Amino acid sequence: MARFGFLLLLAAALGSVVATPVDEQERLGNTPSLAPGKDWDWTDCGDDSHIVHIKSIQVSPDPPQRGEDLTVTVEGVADSPVEDGAYADVTVKVGVIKILQKEFDVCEEALKANATVQCPVEKGTHKVVQTVTLPKEIPPAQFKVNVRGYTADDEDMVCLDLMMDFRPKRSSLFSW
Numbered sequence: 001m002a003r004f005g006f007l008l009l010l011a012a013a014l015g016s017v018v019a020t021p022v023d024e025q026e027r028l029g030n031t032p033s034l035a036p037g038k039d040w041d042w043t044d045c046g047d048d049s050h051i052v053h054i055k056s057i058q059v060s061p062d063p064p065q066r067g068e069d070l071t072v073t074v075e076g077v078a079d080s081p082v083e084d085g086a087y088a089d090v091t092v093k094v095g096v097i098k099i100l101q102k103e104f105d106v107c108e109e110a111l112k113a114n115a116t117v118q119c120p121v122e123k124g125t126h127k128v129v130q131t132v133t134l135p136k137e138i139p140p141a142q143f144k145v146n147v148r149g150y151t152a153d154d155e156d157m158v159c160l161d162l163m164m165d166f167r168p169k170r171s172s173l174f175s176w
Contacts, residue, residue, distance in 0.1 A: 034142065034163050034165055038165075039062070039063030039064070039164065039165045040059065040062075040063060040064060040162070040163060040164040040165065041162070041163050042054070042057050042160065042161065042162045042163075043160070043161045043162075044158075044159065044160060045159040045160065045161050046156065046158060046159035046160075047156075047159075049155075049156045050156045050157060050158055050159055051078060051079045051080045051082070051151065051155070051156070051157050051158075052076055052077070052078050052079070052082065052149065052157050052158040053076055053077050053079070053158075054074065054075075054076045054158065054160055055075045055076055055077060056073075056074070056075045057072065057073070057074050057075075058072070058073040059071070059072050059073075060073075063165075064134060064164060064166075065134070066134055066135070066136050066137075066138045066166055067133075067134065067135065067136030068133070068134060069131050069132070069133050069134075070131065070132055070133070070134050071129065071130070071131045072129070072130055072131075072132070073127065073128070073129045074127070074128050074130075075125070075126070075127045075128075076125070076126055076158075077124070077125050077126075078121055078122070078123050078124060078126065079123065080123050081120050081121060081122055081123055082106070082107075082119060082120060082121040082151065082157065083107075083119055083120045083151070083152055084107045084119050084120070084152065085105075085107070085151070085152025085153075086105075086106040086107055086119065086149065086150065086151050086152055086157055087103055087104060087105050087106055087149070087150055087152075088103070088104050088106055088147050088148065088149040088150070088157075088158070089101070089102075089103050089147075089148045089149075089150075090102055090103075090104060090145065090146070090147050090148075091145070091146045092143055092144070092145050092146075093143070093144045093146075094139070094141045094142065094143055094144075095141075095142075106119070106149065107119035113130075115128070115130070116128060138166050139166070140166050140167045140168055141165075141166060141167060142163065142164070142165040142166070142167060143162075143163065143164045143165075143166070144161070144162070144163050145161070145162040145163070145164070146160075146161055147159070147160040147161075147162070
């Protein structure tokens, strides 16, 4: 799915400092967090109705660093072709605060980035390796990125949740 929309959407999402109004209520303290010792994680939140299923995501360097190149390897399976008109809604939150909500044309973004996978994306297994530069202006915070992709016919295409923690790491005075 043209980098499964992930790389371009993630770079745009994490690079944004534009605030948008929150249009839904969320309870404080109900925000999921990363497992101890992890700086990032992902979940394919799709079900059988989704036509793209992410099988693995690897990043290098691990953990990702602000202002540096990030190479992302995404492996996934398309159960049916992905055609022009596919789009993704991306929401980025820091805690319960929504800092970005934007719709991206997946095929257009892949074309702009000269991606190796272009629309139409054929049915089958795809592996994409892409390097992007993360903005150095990413605030030191934990981000939750929700990607919901849809076909041109508004059918479920992909569902992906990511968490990345750019907060400084505290070193322990005593290493037990």
